[in-house]
Amino acid sequence: MTPTPTPPPATPPAAPDTRAPAAPEPAAPGSGDDWLRLDRQICFSLNAASRAFNGVYRVILKDLGLTYPQYLVMLVLWEHGALPVKQLGAHLRLDSGTLSPLLKRLETAGLVRRERSARDERSVEVRPTEEGAALRERALEVPRRIVAATGFPLDEIHALRARLDRLTTALDAAAAAEGA
Amino acid sequence: MTPTPTPPPATPPAAPDTRAPAAPEPAAPGSGDDWLRLDRQICFSLNAASRAFNGVYRVILKDLGLTYPQYLVMLVLWEHGALPVKQLGAHLRLDSGTLSPLLKRLETAGLVRRERSARDERSVEVRPTEEGAALRERALEVPRRIVAATGFPLDEIHALRARLDRLTTALDAAAAAEGA
DNA sequence: AGCCATTTAGTTGTGCACAATTGAGTTGTG
DNA sequence: CACAACTCAATTGTGCACAACTAAATGGCT
CATH class of the missing domain: 1.20.5 (Single alpha-helices involved in coiled-coils or other helix-helix interfaces)
Incomplete structure (x- = not known):
């Protein structure tokens, strides 16, 4: 979704709008109805905030050629140097089903290198390339822009x-x- | 081996002159290092919370045969009765690229019906079926369990x-x- | 009336999240 | 040593998010 130039049209997220009479079931006060409405507000708020964050990162990271999850991976690699996929997943709470294709794309982009560990042939070490390490310099600008955006x-x-x-x-x- | 991060980078170009970040990690104050680490913490926290929420909903909604976004759609439909896709998207901040296939799956599951508006052939009205409306009764339990989980x-x-x-x-x- | 910008859903393509499975590699135990 | 249990990465399949585009319908305009 393009950054909506139009401000929230009909429904700002915080609007506890007056009950819409179009609902098929008239609400018994104090019943689960209130809870459903509350639930909609809560889970929606977190979901929306997460996606809004994602949107800001998307715009800012476009210059670096990174997506938001790819940026998270690079942040960990910049901080730790080199890690097996398992460790990377532990830091980010992601599994190989997500990381394997993501890392493959980062490798194609020339930002990381993957190689089987000699000590344990099961594990794959991921490390930033020269280019990947160099990208860090350009990423230093990102956090302040994010904080400012909030x-x-x-x-x-x-x-x-x-x-x-x-x-x-x-x-x-x-x-x-x-x-x- | 050495988890030592890459050697300290050049000093950031423009010090924002705000107060020092009271980050839990002691690092060179004012360096981009702090900011990158902080950024990792912030964006990761929100991301992780969103996914954790998603995980709890996934478990609880499995009985109803709904995914979390499908549940959000049904919540809006239970509250408003029937809406064009556009309105639904405004409530949820989602566009047709996400909603069209999602609604098609809900229709296949027999929970909603879609029909072109007679007044405006461009728009498609989405309304819960009998079965979809009935599902609401079983959903009344959900919010309390979610709140309890938090x-x-x-x-x-x-x-x-x-x-x-x-x-x-x-x-x-x-x-x-x-x-x- | 005819034309044209806008609105509305839908489609396509890319990328992420996650469950389930596969297969290679490793380790513990008898 | 043999073998079962476990670990790790990759793969498969489903579903969501979003950008870019298409196609049809609408409404304003001259």
């Missing part, structure tokens, strides 16, 4: 991050429990 | 939602500005 002061960003991490931990545990 | 009290959920909506608004505006 319009949030740094301490609030940190607070939000802490909340989200707490949320993630709780949700992961809950998903595991539900799955069992 | 472990967050309701007021904190609302506060988080407000922050995320503010973030989304700012990011959308910034993406539009960058794109221009």
Whole structure:
């Protein structure tokens, strides 16, 4: 979706609009209805924020020729130098089903190199190439532009991050429990 | 072996002169290093939270035979009864490229019906079928289970939602500005 | 009326997320 | 040593997000 030049037309995300009478079921007050509406707002908010973030990164990273997940991978590689796919996935909470094709594209782009570990033929070491390492210089501009785009002061960003991490931990545990 | 990051880069061109980032990692203050690390933390946190949320919904919605985006669509339809694709997309910030195949799958599953509007042959009205409307009863359980999974009290959920909506608004505006 | 910009869904192509499976490689145990 | 259990990466298949494009319908305009 192109950055919508039109401001949120009919429905700003925070609009707890008055009940639409078009619904087939009239709501019993205090029933699950309220919960459904709340649920729509909550899960939608997180989803929308994630996609909005993605959109900003998409625009900013276009110059570097990276997608947002590719940028995340490069950030980890810049920080750690070289890692087996497994370790990379642990850092990013991604599995080989996502990483294998992504890394193949990064290799085609000449940014990383993949080679079987000599010590353990099962594992594949991923390391940035010269070009991949050089790209880091150009990436230094990115974070400040992102932070500026949020319009949030740094301490609030940190607070939000802490909340989200707490949320993630709780949700992961809950998903595991539900799955069992 | 040496997890040592690549040697310290050149100093960033323009120091934003804001207060020093109180990042948990002690690194050369003001260097781009801090920012890259911070960026990794921030964007990763939101991304991870979104995917964790998705994971919990996936588990809970499996009984209903819905995916998370399909559930979002049904929530809107349960609330509004019937909508053209365009309106649906406005509510969810999704375009036809995403909605068309998704709605086709919902139609195949017998949950919605699509028909060209008589008044405007361009638009397609989407409305829940009997079966789709009936599914709502079984969905009433979902939100409570989600909220329970977060472990967050309701007021904190609302506060988080407000922050995320503010973030989304700012990011959308910034993406539009960058794109221009 | 005829023309034309706009609106609306749909289609195509690329890339990501994730479950399930495969197959090569490694390790523990008898 | 033999062999079962495990680990790791890759592959397959489904579904979503989004950009770019197509095609049809609409409405404004002269």
